[in-house]
Amino acid sequence: MDIGTVMNTMRDPAGVPAHPVLFQGLMILTWVFHIAFVHLTMGAAALAIYAFHRRDKGEYWERLSMALTKVAKVGVSLLIVLGVAPLLFTQVIYDPQWYASNVLSGRWAIGFIFTLIIGYCCWFTFYYANHEGAKKHAGVYAWIALALFFLDGLIMHALSYQALLPDQWMNWYAPGGIVDTSGSALHAIQWPRYIFIMSLSLPAVGVFLIAYAHYFASRADREQEYQAFARALGQRLATWGFGVSLVPMLVWQFIQPSASGLMLHPVGWLLVAALAAMLVWMKRLTAATHGYLPVLGGLGVLAVLALWREVVRVAHLKPFGYDITTYTVHVDWPSTLLFFSTFVGVGGLVGGFYLTLLYRSGRVQGLYTAERSVARLGTAAVAILVIWIAVFLAYGITIWVRNSFV
């Protein structure tokens, strides 16, 4: 059977509840934040371990190790939750590819969850153990956690990459015509792509450290020398990191299938240029530059990467006749409104309240008393949730009564 026709038939018969390009845009956008926390977590975890083993070289390393251990701990929670959205939107428009790839490596898809749980538990163990004068063997937990996180990254990479190779699916499922339902293999890994994406963890922790030093600059109780140490280390890591990542990126660029036109595609080269620009900027960064700007620059690079991933996916699937814009659309306005109003109302007010509170309180020595505007934001956060729940239930009761009893 023609695999292009098969893929189009495998699309969910219910269609999609809004234009597919909307989901595509949301998928790209939300992936940027997911991968940003993946990079931050991996980079922070690796540097936390390195700093842990360098504690004898100076107290700053010990302090840095403890701080980054906490960053990685929070980072894993956020990368998981931020990964839900791009995964959801992928399943809406690329359901045949994602599901087929997962089923073909079913054990790995399930193994991903358990290895992530074990990895996170190990990291928590390290977090509790990593304090002043911590014993050296505590580092073992951190190494196990980091290894499992890299494995999980590899599983995700393979599942994503296998989805781009539909003409191979049948060979993987039934090699030589003999069906294998065990899902026990990772069938395709594109090492340059995986190494490139993972390598961005290095500059990510670099730009984070520059921002970290800037954030605490206003705190009189925080040692200036430690902040200078963190900033200098951050700048060095960012410079080296962007430089190192250029190598696998270029390899990835040159191994793109020749017929796809990807090798010369402008978005791919824009990504190369963005990495090079960041490298030059980080090398020349002066103390006068605002500490948050490199983070914004890093997010810009990730936005190009997110776009590039999508360009690569479209180019791989197009020859098979798979085009998301031909997905059947059954517009569903109420649920569309539910999402966007929740995103703006709850995400904006409640999320905004939490982030503002965390940001402001961290910059104050001792107890932080909310200013009038923050206090109002807190009241608005509670109010919007009460209103949201009330409307949700009232609206639901109306429909429930109408459908079930009227």
Added chain:
Amino acid sequence: MDMLGMYPTFYVPGIGTAWVMGIIGVIHVVASHTSVGASFLFALLETKAYREDKPQLMDFIKKYGMFLLVFSYIIGSITGPGIWYAITVASPRGVGGLIHNFVWVWAAEWVYFTVEVIGVYALVYLIGKVDAKTHLKLTWSFALASWATMLLIVGILSFMMWPGNEAWYQTGSTNDAFYNLNFFAHLGTRTGSMVAMAAVVGLMVASRLKDMALRRSVVKFLAPIGLVGGLFAVMMFLYYLQTLPNNAVVMLNTHLLPVYARGMVAVFVTATLYLVFAWWKPHRLYTSLTVAMFAFISIVGVWPEERMRESMRKPYVAGQYIYGNQVIARDVPGKGIVGEVDKIAEHGLLKLHPFVPDRLRVINDSNRLEVGRLLTKVACANCHSLEPGTPLRNIPDKFHGATDEDLIAAFMQGPLKHGTQPYMPRIDLPDEEVRAIAHFLATVNSGKDVDHLIAEQQKLATKVAAK
């Protein structure tokens, strides 16, 4: 050629993908119910601390909060997506159907998840760091956001059971799917359960308090809340049973209640007695006993509850329109969905399924056993394991070890073909496919090594082809 949008099959011997999903699901339910419930107890306790000026309660909250954080956000946040992964590999078309009906609902839930994850760290780390009133707003908003995630997921879970009326089939509207007949009953059951479980977790932490006066105060506050929550959960569960479709009621009465009813009653009675005892004698609260109680509720209470909910849905996995074996069971005019059962009856799975190797599309003597195994996996393995003596309603035992192919085929061409078994899908296959399945099952029941036999046949076929 005409085909179906079916996926390859992933099969886990013995327990099937259903148990994998069940195991991850139970861990998630225990974690998430506890965390959502704990967020409310947390908010109530903090309000008490604020109003009655009891700063020592905040120490308890900090300790409790760390537990909430560790417990729910290691386990809950990973197993949540974990369920997705599990159902993806178990029922790709089932999860696809849900995603395409509820994508915006799930996306709204994601907004809450993100807010919650930020909130839980803010909540714990900012105790004593921000003024009390602002922290109280943070805690209450966190609790409300946590419950909102439950509101959003329950509509999808209850739709998986059934819409309860014709509205959604005709309109295709997410509104009609989400606010289905058993939505509120299901929501009530889970809300009550979450309060009861959170109370038990609260007692677990309270049992570590050295200050007896504080322990007494906390336990006397938590125990009645847990009792009310548990009672409410039971009442709503009884109501929930009244909102179920016929196939679920039959499944419940014939297969599930005889196995699980005693355990569930035991959980309710034991948990109630324990909460009453804790209320009466807070100083006799021991951590080991409370941990054992929590484990008892999780294993004897939540596992059967989740198993029952999963099993009662059978033969469907979503909205009574997708069977467990991934076949679309009926038309849904509101979405332009067309049932596939009749098409399969006419052409057979071997012709329509895109992931059947060409050498198996036509049945002959040398591949009948192999085709039978593949068809059995495709048509049956979502709900049944294929190995005798294994726990997932294994088919050999269901046929009582029958080796008579005609007998097996007669069942398939009778109740299965006509869909008269309420909890089984209508599987109407062409005669040669029925015979292949019957041949495979009879061979398994005869105790022969099927894998070895198939391997031998494959070798032979390769030799013949080479000649």
